[in-house]
Amino acid sequence: MTEPIAAPEFDESRLSLRESCGSSEPNDSNDAPLVEADDVSVQFAGQSILKEVTLRIPRGQTLAIIGESGCGKTVLMKTLIGLVKPTSGRVLFDGNDLSSLNYAALTETRRRLGFVFQNAALFDSMTIFQNVAFPLRQHEQLSPEEIEAEVMQRLAEVGLPDEVARKRPAELSGGMRKRVGLARALILKPELVLYDEPTTGLDPIMSDVINELILSTRRKYPVTSVIVTHDMRTARKVADRVLMLFPRTRLRSDQSQILFDGPPSQLEHAEDRRVRQFVRGEAGERLMELRASQNE
Amino acid sequence: MASVAPTDDSRSSDGPITRWVTDWGTIVVDGLTMVGDITLFAWQMCVWMFTRLPLQGTLLPNFYQVGVLSLPVVALTGTFIGMVLAVQSYYQFASIGLESRLGGVINMSLVRELGPVLAATMLAGRVGSAMAAVLGTMRVTEQIDALETMGADPIHYLVVPRFLACILLIPALTVMADFMGIVGGYFYSVIILGIDHAAYQTNSREFVGGFDFFSGIFKSVFFGGVIAVVSCYRGFHCLPGAEGVGRAATAAFVYSFVLILAIDLVLNILLDAIYFALWQHSATIL
Numbered sequence: 171m172t173e174p175i176a177a178p179e180f181d182e183s184r185l186s187l188r189e190s191c192g193s194s195e196p197n198d199s200n201d202a203p204l205v206e207a208d209d210v211s212v213q214f215a216g217q218s219i220l221k222e223v224t225l226r227i228p229r230g231q232t233l234a235i236i237g238e239s240g241c242g243k244t245v246l247m248k249t250l251i252g253l254v255k256p257t258s259g260r261v262l263f264d265g266n267d268l269s270s271l272n273y274a275a276l277t278e279t280r281r282r283l284g285f286v287f288q289n290a291a292l293f294d295s296m297t298i299f300q301n302v303a304f305p306l307r308q309h310e311q312l313s314p315e316e317i318e319a320e321v322m323q324r325l326a327e328v329g330l331p332d333e334v335a336r337k338r339p340a341e342l343s344g345g346m347r348k349r350v351g352l353a354r355a356l357i358l359k360p361e362l363v364l365y366d367e368p369t370t371g372l373d374p375i376m377s378d379v380i381n382e383l384i385l386s387t388r389r390k391y392p393v394t395s396v397i398v399t400h401d402m403r404t405a406r407k408v409a410d411r412v413l414m415l416f417p418r419t420r421l422r423s424d425q426s427q428i429l430f431d432g433p434p435s436q437l438e439h440a441e442d443r444r445v446r447q448f449v450r451g452e453a454g455e456r457l458m459e460l461r462a463s464q465n466e
Numbered sequence: 467m468a469s470v471a472p473t474d475d476s477r478s479s480d481g482p483i484t485r486w487v488t489d490w491g492t493i494v495v496d497g498l499t500m501v502g503d504i505t506l507f508a509w510q511m512c513v514w515m516f517t518r519l520p521l522q523g524t525l526l527p528n529f530y531q532v533g534v535l536s537l538p539v540v541a542l543t544g545t546f547i548g549m550v551l552a553v554q555s556y557y558q559f560a561s562i563g564l565e566s567r568l569g570g571v572i573n574m575s576l577v578r579e580l581g582p583v584l585a586a587t588m589l590a591g592r593v594g595s596a597m598a599a600v601l602g603t604m605r606v607t608e609q610i611d612a613l614e615t616m617g618a619d620p621i622h623y624l625v626v627p628r629f630l631a632c633i634l635l636i637p638a639l640t641v642m643a644d645f646m647g648i649v650g651g652y653f654y655s656v657i658i659l660g661i662d663h664a665a666y667q668t669n670s671r672e673f674v675g676g677f678d679f680f681s682g683i684f685k686s687v688f689f690g691g692v693i694a695v696v697s698c699y700r701g702f703h704c705l706p707g708a709e710g711v712g713r714a715a716t717a718a719f720v721y722s723f724v725l726i727l728a729i730d731l732v733l734n735i736l737l738d739a740i741y742f743a744l745w746q747h748s749a750t751i752l
Contacts, residue, residue, distance in 0.1 A: 248611070251615065253611055253614060253615065273619070277617040278617075280614070280615055280616065280617045281617055283615065284615075285611075285612065285615040287608045287611070287612060288608070289607060289608065291607055291608040291609050291611065291612040292609075292612075293604075293609055293612075294603075294609070304616060304618075305616045305617070308616055308617055308618050309617060354616075
């Protein structure tokens, strides 16, 4: 079942952001960037996942991070909000170094962001209502009536009927769970919303519903968004800027992990052939690499 | 074309002694790293426990899970252990004419040793594995990450209530195991084997003192703490996938059980030293 979602309206600020992303410099018309990563490197068990990645995300921008599986997209996104600690480098959120924040300051910072997980990450032991109300109960001193009103409003915004509130996550379809995850991420009206593969595993119609929800969220709230996705349709439709990462293990030590950083319209014309191949879904060169490694 | 398994050239060129040292070195370093990790994990939990109490909504379900739902299985196993002790001890004691002392042996064994260890083993098997599986699934499905992004500390929200439930309710479970074991031992000795009721009771009272009960209860608190910390740690550091969750649940029980026995030994030595320092002599069963 797909509920009608309002079609995106024309938004001039959105157009100006798209145009400004042609250069590698962030949009200077905005204030200081909301999120900055300076020379961030991440290693797990001695294996380098990210190496010296530098990134600035201006306020109000929708950034899509694309790349092959295992290239470090999700790790980068989790590093941006302090869920993964960088091995070196620093991450600034609104000018504050996340590694220098104490628990109270970090909690307050996290109050300003929402995370939509790949499989929604809803708490199994709670109902949908309790899941969506969780951030409110954690951070706000509201009466039960106020909490109920907020939760129902958010569920309605993502196109879910009231009956869903009483159900458990296991009783919902994948698309419904993702919408509940979005409602939960938006309940505190965050400044930054992060989406981890929001359309993976969904049918094309539900993928488009999620894309429209991301766009309508952006219209209703002045949010900055970061979307990790493999889905080029999502990247083209919702992003102002696209960043393509490449797996660290397949690069020389002096090569940058960021293969592309620009507006979605430039993806097809990227100088790097690996970007064009990824966008078109051409496996030729990768297949040859895999065969060569098998023969070695 | 058949693929060739990758080989580690640098390792294959090493001699057997070098490989042996490398293997053992890796095991020792991994072991020390895990001990350090568990210590830090327990420290963080203690800091949370003394800085902010958990919410009632997170505490009560864990109390119910640990205390109420464990009660029947602890009571049942306690009863059987009491009866098994009677069966095992009767013929040895009867052969030297001391079967009337059976009450002292059974009850002393139960309150000092078997009651606490049995209750802890049941808790590790029933609750510890479940804790590791639940927290492991939460880790794998990113629910723990979700808690963190919403500003709730996972250790405060998930570990502290489980720890409190274990250390506060295991003494009650131990008392239940002791009581049912004593009842089971009495039933088999007096009703089935026909030992004199008055002699059985007199010997039980004479040889089992308050310190014996105290030592059993005292040890059980440590057992409860170990079960909670080890099980939650294994759940938090669960490897991905169904196999990872399964391994976490198994490891939670195995590690808890080994640690229960190790702590039992250390605490017994300590408590005996205290006992003999305070009371120079004690009653002996024989």
